[in-house]
Amino acid sequence: MKRFLLNWFILCLILMVSISAIAFDFSTVEESITEFTLDNGLKFIVLERHEAPVASFVTWANIGSADDPKGYTGLAHMFEHMAFKGTTTLGTKDIDEELELIAIEDSIFMELRAERNKGIEADSSRIAELEEAYERAREASYQLVVPNAFGNAVEREGGENLNAFTSFDQTAYFFSLPSNKVELWMALESERFLNPVLREMYKERDVVAEERRMRIESQPFGRLLEEFIGLAFKAHPYGVTGIGHMSDIQYYSRKEAEAYFEKYYSPANLTVAVVGDVNPKRVKKLAKEYWGRIPYRPAPERIATVEPEQLGERRVILEDPSQPIYLVGWHVPEITHPDRPALDALIDYLGQGRTSLLYKNLVKEKKIAVQIGAFAGYPGDKYPTLMSIYAIPSAGHSNQECETEIFAEVKKLKEELISTEEMEKIKARAKANFINGLVSNIGMGMQLCAYQQYWGDWRELFDELDRINAVTPEDIQRVAKKYLTKKNRTVAMMETIES
């Protein structure tokens, strides 16, 4: 190890040299990965890691809230909830009887919904009658439910981090187990994508409605974000929050969720990652046995709607009892576009960390913001998306002051080339981030699935650094000029009013 030098910038320069000189050999990680695809089109990626006798499992559906049909926003997320309700073999006291009762519940529900949707012509006494009948039917079918049997089956055997998420681009299900229980995961997880039973659907809608109240309606940032994307996207479904509109949540039926499953959860639309202390040969054997049961269905099409070019700046101001928040976003391309590495480098330099342009100016020097950051990939990454900046103004300071400084820094990016020294730092950070991203089993599983989804090949994960390393200061200036324009931006602000 070199002796530490007094002058920090000399030090940095020397370190820069060593960065390019010492390269971590990623091939050892890459070589521990095997892959196979079942006849039904389902892809498996297996990363062997034997440090501890545990394994993590990720089921990654190439389908997210952006795929929600119109009028049924939030359905991808709703289905994610329903995937925890068990199967024909798990979660029931008597499946045949239960299915009969569920069918009765559904038909009353559909009748009730139709009556309610007659609007002014709806018959209120009929509605009351149906509501009562529906409640009885729901209670009857509930009698046959073994609640949360899926979760219990996982937890009883030592499952950890059992959860799922729905984003705009994908729905992911994951948990970890002691590594000798690979077969348990195979059995449980394959079953829920083979024979799911969407029991307790209508109560679960209420749960989702509470989730919406919690995350969006009772949260200032949630309220602002919903307006922000709604304004930025007028054609593409990235403009609707994943949890969906409240009225849609309270509308859809089990039948629609079921049809959704049929269409989008085809095995060819799924990727599975297994990371941990496993034997790939055994994983393959069990996968064939369990997951091979799912019949082939064609994968759904991509969304054809393309967000049209924005013709002028868009702005929304929310008057709210909460403190100010500032958001600005510019339309940028999807993750596989050749401009994205340069944009990612730009984002790092502009708005990530204490040495970023924005933090130095707005937080350290002017003290007009307490938090500021830039990011891309929200709402999604599969389709053209946004690069955004958020600012939390300091007490007594305004959104406008922050905006002025943000735009001044953005302008600099267009006018001045960033130094090669700064360029090297961006690359050093990318490398460190990349290596830290390899630590967790679940995290690694998700990354492999994401690259498989976006790029069609998980190996692209290991090329990520090469793409960043190829970026030049000229590239950054070029993408700044190309995308960070006035007419391409959308601004959303939360302004405080007395309640």
Added chain:
Amino acid sequence: MIKYKLGIYCLAILLLIASSAFSQNVEELEYPKLNKLEIPDVEKVSLSNGLRIYILEDHSLPLFNARLRINCGSYLEPADKSGLADICGVVMRTGGTSKYTGDEIDEILEGVGGSVETSIGRTSGSASVNVLSEYSELGIEVLAEILRRPVFDEDKIELAQVEQRSAISRRNDDPFGIARREYRKIIYGEESVYARHAEYATINAISRDDLVDFHGQYLYPENIQIAVWGDFEKKDIINLIKKYFGDWKRGDTRVPPLPPVEYDFVNRIHYIEKEDVNQSNILMGHIGGLRSDDDYADRIVMNSVLGGSFGSRLFNNVRSKEGLAYAAYGVYTANVEYPGIFYNYVATKSETTGKAINEVIEEIERMQTDPPTEEEMEVAKGGYLNSFVFNFDSKAEVIQRLMTYDFYGLPHDLLQREKERVERVSPQDVVDAAKANLHPEQMHILIVGKGDNFDISPAELNYGPVDTIDISIPSGEATAAIDISPEKVIKGKALLAEAVEAVGGEDALNKVESIRMKGTFKLITPQGEIPVPYERLYELPDRYSLKFNMMGQNVYDIFNRDKGWNTGPTGQVVEKTEEDIKQAREEIDRELLYILKQANNPDYTPVYDGERVIEGAKVEYVAIADKDGERICRLGFGSKTHLPVSNSYWGETPMGEGNVTDTYESYDEINGVKIAVAGATMLDGNKIAELQVSEVEINPAIPENAFSKPE
């Protein structure tokens, strides 16, 4: 009656079942033996100065990590400086060291994609390092600098204070944040070190000296444990730690223990009104226990059955069955040194608030009567025992746990011992633990929500007395209570006397009977700056006439002892209301010239109120208290010139009410008296106006109708 049809859906399902002959009962699966769990062997080394080091090699990735436990916490800070430890933890890192500035440290670390962070919480402090292993020495060197030689740069202290004030201003935006914060105060007591939090006044009271003192008292090697893991050779890292920490001297302050908690069981409802939500955040429970309690293992199972797992009773019934909430959970928590909290959380729409509360109470009661079913025991115990391996799957977790156990003197195999006890827990043990520890009839129930829409009002719940909590944020220094101790009054009087001398002396001041000023104040608004020409005549003590021109319109504000007039919103001159007159009196009471003339008036008490360095110059503060000891304002004096540089108070401005600070930037001498002729006005730290005086006349001729109603 309605006749039902069998849905197509149902047929589809039946077909699906038929198509899959393969069916598996997961409970009958047989698993191979679990590969042996290698619990990594942590090596411990102590340096001669008392620094304890824990080391674990991990060559899987080229990383170097460190995590430190520092034996200190905000429980050690004085209550009137709440936030001190937190700021100390932040500014240690951001404020630079004797070798590097904070900004240089940022550049060094971010240049290599690394991080070194420090923080101080309620009962412990921590530091962390994460760098690629090729920069291990860099990480250790920077860490040593930050811990040993922080210089607490004034600018970064100010930044930390701005952050704290901003957090205070935002703390009522998030309903769950409100609930968590207030519930701790309900359980541990408002003043308790386990619950109290910073306010504007406590943040404003913190000076650099306080940070230096806090650091000096508690940051020394015997008080620090350092755990390092990553891609290195043990001996190399020990040598590096020795190199950078070996000559650090032992400390001499003993860290006081955590104070005990006093708690009486009562039944109470606490209600906090939040207008902009449609969902209630509800916390219900009471004090919790200690990790060393005999029935700790029973409570692990109890927690899982009640509300700590996917299939828990709260999850099953409040969430899945009733659809009342997305978030519904509850746990009885325990700490090593002071009792935890038993809390149950549910967030439900306003209209089902009462229903959800009653459901949760019922589930807690049921814990004491209905023993866990076989299934519940299997999930709870099986879950704990079968997931035991996850306690050891990450090196970071293993080494940090060992460090914590060591700190408390707990046996290293504590987890294994607890595991053995969990294995033996019976359903009756769980009921016994619930009976012994849970008090469903004596809980504190906190509701944050919009009461108008509740199904059952807090009083109608018939649970207990209802207490409404006011969460409005107390303003800062401008209204903070003053500590009138004799020493501070002596110092305050001396400072005020020096200021009187600096502006020209008592005799010269006494000759000032009236003053006329003309100039411009410039309002700074989000829409831009608005220059406003004005003229003001002030006859001491209690008459003034202010006239200004706002965008072409003449505006008057006249005060004449017990009456006055001003231009109303419609442009008409109206008589001052009682409230206006009170406000005008308050304005005069804090008028700089007036206060300076009251230096020897026993009705006004000057109290020394701390000092700060602002832009390199020391400012000493004096709070002025009235006859009742209430704060009128707080004057800042330049320590070199002794001239007033600032005057802070709670007041009304064109931009709203708040903490107002007038600053005085330059003085002119007229008739032997120095008069401030340039300055600014700040509202809550934000500049809202600049003032420039162009003409000053002392004891001018006063027209007869100067203080009567303007024409």
